[in-house]
Amino acid sequence: MSQIAIKTLLEQTDRDIAAYLEACVHCGECAEACHFYEATQDPKYTPTYKLVPLVKAYKRHKAPLRGIKKLFGLVPDEVTEDELRQWEPLIYDSCTMCGRCTLVCPMGIDIAGTIRKVREGYAAADIIPEGLASARGYVEQTGSPMGVTPKALLAQIKRQEKETGIEIPVDVQGADYLALLSSMEIMGYPEIIGAYAKLFKRAGVSWTISTEAYEATNIGVQIGSAPLARELVRKIVDVAEGMGVRHVISPECGHAYGALRWAGPNLIGRQFKFEVVHIIELLDRLRAEGRIPPGKKDDRKLTLHDPCQIIRRGGLLKEPRRLMHDAASNFVEMEGAGIANLCCGGGGGVSANPRADELKTKAFAAKLKQIDDIGGVDAVVVPCANCRGVFEDGMFEFDSEIEVIGLGELIAETLDAAE
């Protein structure tokens, strides 16, 4: 088992990963940017320490000059299965792959990206947390990590049609946009479907939802299984290209955007015949083109959470801010907002891993403090369904009355209020 893991770890170590492993000077500054270390002050949560199995395998089998070092007995021992298992909670429970550690690293090491590669080794050896394994089981059966079937989706669509009085296009061949959703949205926040209906009707956007490819969540990326991630991306690509859509909308979900927009073409080995656009990016464009008129601004005191995979690692920094300024008259940023914002504590599969619940809640406390420090915030806008779930759990845990809302819904509500 450890041999499969080591082989995969070495295959995953490309030039960039090697440069990272070679450049780390063990300064430990990455700990100061990690919410898990900040919450516990336990040194084992130091981001670079989480990479130990990969570092050992690399130094023993792949690092330049290892032959000479071997002569002097200076290469590490082989990574054992016990060691892999010992590190497994560090790799899955205590890293949300948020990438904040990169900001503080004097060497600029992308530890989050490297953890993603380490997870490939673990997934290949099937050393993964039970929670993620059961989510994978649901995906294999239904294509959705929460087991959301097309029937369940259609039921939610019907409810939203009734609620909004707008017909929601399903399986429309040749539409311009194919909207994907995350399981969490479909089951937890279905009002986003109604919000899409209102916004796209107003903007005159030709769009559709597919009953074959509706799930944006890519559990393969969270577990670290490229074969599974590839299969899930391919399903979307096949359906989208088969329907002839020009754009695929990635929903308010952090890792789903990265999985499709940035990793997707690399996973299937070619560029797509459509553009991947994040819903935030699309709404920003429609607003700029004047297709979504400014509505009646929400006058509550609102702040914005920056989902790591959309902002820091996704590249959409200004778009949500422009939308917030248009939608809210009392929008206040939290300290450290933007590229350096704190993670919610539940990304990268952590929220799907019940074993990590306690740690996730401790990390969320730092997030909540960031919001509480502003003072008097009525609601926090969280443009990621996974973060939103973590926020709602955390708010409940800490008895906070701050409301949690999605960005798309907020904008749709400003249109409603204007009418």
Place this chain on the structure above:
Amino acid sequence: MTFLEFVEGPFFYVAAAIFVLAALWRLIGILRIGKKPDLSPPKGSAVAGFIKGNLRHFFPRHLFAERTWMHILGGYGFHIGLFVLVLFAAPHIEFLQTRIFVYDLGINWGFEWPALPRWGFIIAAQVSFAGLIVLWVRRFSDPVMRLISDWDDHVGTWLTFLVMLTGCLALQESHDVLRAIHMLFVNIWLIYFPFSRLMHAFTFFLSRGATGATYGRRGMNP
């Protein structure tokens, strides 16, 4: 051949050759591992990102600076002091000009630059020593650094410390033996360098650049 002639002559050239060849071997070895081309449509420039990534990480973000100030001061103090000493100490300039560029290689590159006055040397040495000591003390006093440090971190620090210490002892140039001891440690340091974490002096730009290029394509500069 005296001991001084040996450590400044053949031993130095062997050490310097090992340094250059092994460092190149290691850098080329990293680059040769290769990377698959990124097929995702870019939003920004990878090349600009590579450069920006390298420059951006010279400057700590203020959000973290409060927590990492000791490292920032220690790190910058040590490195700047060390570069000043290596490049501007009068004996080093003389050594580089006479032993490498002009006499021994027989090439006059025309490199001439002014030496630091003695007080400048003292200040640079003190700043550098203070920085190095702060960084080393943190290796065993800070729980995070204690956990992640290995023998290579300590050996690299100690060798660098000994090179600097013997250099200061040899500053007066009153005894050949002091100069010879300094050169001995310099040679050992040169041989150790490419096999150790001291190589971060060269690998940092690959690492920063890799992140800069990846996220530069996405229009970000983390």
